[in-house]
Amino acid sequence: MVQLFHVSAGYGKDTPALSEISFSLDKGEFAFLTGPSGAGKTTLLRILYAALRPASGQVLVGGRNLARIRQSEIPYLRRMIGVVFQDFHLLSRQTVFENVALPLEIRGFPKREVHRRVASILKLVGLGHRSQARAEQLSGGEQQRTAIARAIVGEPALVLADEPTGNLDDALAGEIMELLDRINFKGATVVVATHNRWLLQQYPRRTLTLEHGRLVGDT
Amino acid sequence: MVQLFHVSAGYGKDTPALSEISFSLDKGEFAFLTGPSGAGKTTLLRILYAALRPASGQVLVGGRNLARIRQSEIPYLRRMIGVVFQDFHLLSRQTVFENVALPLEIRGFPKREVHRRVASILKLVGLGHRSQARAEQLSGGEQQRTAIARAIVGEPALVLADEPTGNLDDALAGEIMELLDRINFKGATVVVATHNRWLLQQYPRRTLTLEHGRLVGDT
Amino acid sequence: MDRLTYFLRRTTRQLRGASALSTLSLLTCSVSMTIFAVYALLFGNVRDLTQAWNRRIEVHAFLVDRLGHPEVQELTHRVEALPGVREVRYISKDEALRDVRRTLGDSADFLEGLDSNPFPASLEISLEPRYRHPDHIREIAENVRSLPGVEDVEYGEAWVRKFASILSIVRVGGYLLGFALFVGVVFIVSNTIRLSFLARQEEVNVMRLVGATNTFIKVPFYIEGILMGAASGVLGLALAYAFYLAVSQRIDVSLFLLLGGERFHFFSTAESLGLIALASALGLLGSVFSLTRALRQT
Amino acid sequence: MDRLTYFLRRTTRQLRGASALSTLSLLTCSVSMTIFAVYALLFGNVRDLTQAWNRRIEVHAFLVDRLGHPEVQELTHRVEALPGVREVRYISKDEALRDVRRTLGDSADFLEGLDSNPFPASLEISLEPRYRHPDHIREIAENVRSLPGVEDVEYGEAWVRKFASILSIVRVGGYLLGFALFVGVVFIVSNTIRLSFLARQEEVNVMRLVGATNTFIKVPFYIEGILMGAASGVLGLALAYAFYLAVSQRIDVSLFLLLGGERFHFFSTAESLGLIALASALGLLGSVFSLTRALRQT
Ligand SMILES: Nc1ncnc2c1ncn2[C@@H]1O[C@H](COP(=O)(O)OP(=O)(O)OP(=O)(O)O)[C@@H](O)[C@H]1O
């Protein structure tokens, strides 16, 4: 599903944020991505959803070569990927419902189907009662759960979650993990970038560890 | 330092986000504020820095009655409070240095003194090398540490930190806690809202627990 | 169709999220459309007026007294045969007296004391448009003067020259200014719309991040731009109409009649619709510009 | 002083953070200042021109042939004594012939064949400004006509009437339009600056949250508004100057001289500075408006 060969990337002239990263994830795999702050976790995920082009190396995601992908193909790539952004990236003036419905509307789902799916996913993340609130009216944890709901509502083949439990207590974090496990079980590949030691201990999975932009561990 | 008597507050017509909260914190105390997502932690902190007026009840912070504070007095109140916002609230186009210098500039510190203090605090939070980066160019954890640096650079009498370690690994979280401990030791009152069970276990302190807007525990 | 209603729904959703922004830019665009409309209104009227004046450029030939009917007819034919002459109208002595009476109105009393009619008969000679130029007029006037039976010729040489200059200034200056104003309005409207979109770059980014195609993102913004443009066109026209009412009440009707017989008039329906279409096009243009820019970033 | 440089530093810091926004609003403001400046330029020139014409309104009295020197002097005195008469100038037969020769230039050849000078001597009578109105002029003309030694009087009645109408339209319409335009420009400039600030509400919020007083927040924005306004004033003037050059080259100099002797002129230094001051004031106004609004929120 995901293959990286000697990938380096960075921002501007500074020292590269990632250097010589190589690993691969099979379809249906579940992996944690960890490492200290500034190690390059977010940068790595950005490469996977084609928001950043690698400076060198090859990236294959779902059969597409992202080092060479055309601008016009990116939307179609992203439709098979669900991303939970570290800073959420919600449309702050729109409601929770509208935010979560967006990926389905983009895919042209009929209105009825959109309603059904969004309502059910909001119940799963515990936001059924807040669906008509605007995103800017949510608590931090509620925003995070909205972002998670939006990432998985379209049942994507690849889920990239960047620190999805940073604003959640352990109980909710556990529920979110169950949710990710479930869609992983249904066949989706899942990558979760996290600092949360509790999560890593509670759910032992393959763990990729970054440090200063280098892959230093893969267990 | 902080006293609340039967404080209720909310947003619009919905069920109140806080109801009948009463507690007090002495000068120099250190307290955690915890509770599930949406319990009202952020709302409580917002009342303490006068971003939200309680619907009923009395709030005293540093001798000022916030239920009745005049608009023009709020800036002076806020100068004695350092806040780490859950969503950081950095000036994204300005550099880390400029962001952290802001509270000092507001207080009219001379340029030389501003430089000295900002440089030293940035070293403490591990961002000495990123001081000329714009806030939008930082990783999540780096943004969080910038927000923390800005909150404590002015040596405020009261520090309110909302989920200050959500984007930090345990090692960094520990360092930040040491930092907060140190300014607490120097006499500042500190309130840390957090979900982080590891933090609560590692640093046993007085812990206020909120649930559905009610204070359900104080240990 | 279904798709269109969907996009319209999304447009209103977007507008609701940015009401202050949209209101400000709507007002700014409306005001600049008003400026343009008011200018077009004034220029159009002045141009029509000068054309009406132009049509009035005539040569008057005063005839010698007591000219018989056959002589007048022959003279008329000879004048009509001159190059550049469009039409010749004979004003008899009686008619001349009546004209003067009508023009003078109440102050015509002194005419009552006259023994005989002192006003000469005359020919009013109107010219082909091409010949309404000072040099041609003088030539025609001299030709007419040399004909038998013509006592004197009048055509206000100085006035005609001045008038030709005014006309040319109004034309050159007016169109130049109009063009500058048009460019200015295009600029202001499209920039204002870009400005109001710039604040929404974040929105565009989010949509791209979740896999929206450019078309999906653009259409509601384009619709918004067109609606905004059209609305400012309508508002601009309304304000221009208010200006028209204010001015046309302040300027004597008689004044305008005196000046050339043309009434001070508002745009025709077709012109109004054209202006609204122009405004809509500008709104679309503004949104196209801003989105092209916004979408270029990753 | 130290405080001022500090605030200037913060202003540039802010501008750097919002360059696209600032560029767009600067351009929009400049264009609307240009429109206003060009209008003021044209209106000022046309007004000066009509005033020059107005000064030229004169009554010509043609004298009977062979009037002696004492009679002319007496006549001149009597005319000068009439109410509304400002100055009287005597044009002898010889001077009249010379004037005609000069006006005709090359085509004056036919005058050579004349036995005697056919042009009458005349008095050129200029009027007090208050009397340059059709009704007064007619009265003066009739008075002059009744004096002994006066053969005929000429003052171009129709022309004078038309001219008075034009003047009044130019005045009423011009000031009205200018006022409307002024309001429009005030609106566009202040709104554009508000628009560019609206996108920076977040910035203001952050500063309030960390304890900045309103003054601390406002000053850099005010400075920015003033700078933006002043810059758009300067740019607007520069563009208007470009327009001035373009137009003044296209319109014959001779045409303008013919029209009234006034050259088509640009703003004086004082006027230019006034315009820039106005633009700065508008920029300040825009930032005051938007900040008052932004600061009202908690
Ligand atoms: N601006 C707002 N408008 C309306 N409702 C709001 C607003 N801010 C918060 N709320 C609601 O008030 C309740 C308490 O929110 P608050 O942010 O205090 O929770 P919290 O304890 O900080 O949660 P978290 O741990 O998720 O940050 C939530 O249900 C939230 O949706």
Ligand SMILES: Nc1ncnc2c1ncn2[C@@H]1O[C@H](COP(=O)(O)OP(=O)(O)OP(=O)(O)O)[C@@H](O)[C@H]1O
């Ligand atoms: N837009 C950017 N421009 C310049 N440098 C950047 C940018 N984004 C990230 N960086 C830098 O690249 C490095 C890696 O950042 P990244 O966001 O990948 O870290 P991370 O592992 O996600 O950290 P965190 O756990 O704090 O979120 C950091 O030093 C960061 O400052």
Ligand SMILES: [Mg+2]
């Ligand atoms: Mg990150």
Ligand SMILES: [Mg+2]
């Ligand atoms: Mg919170």
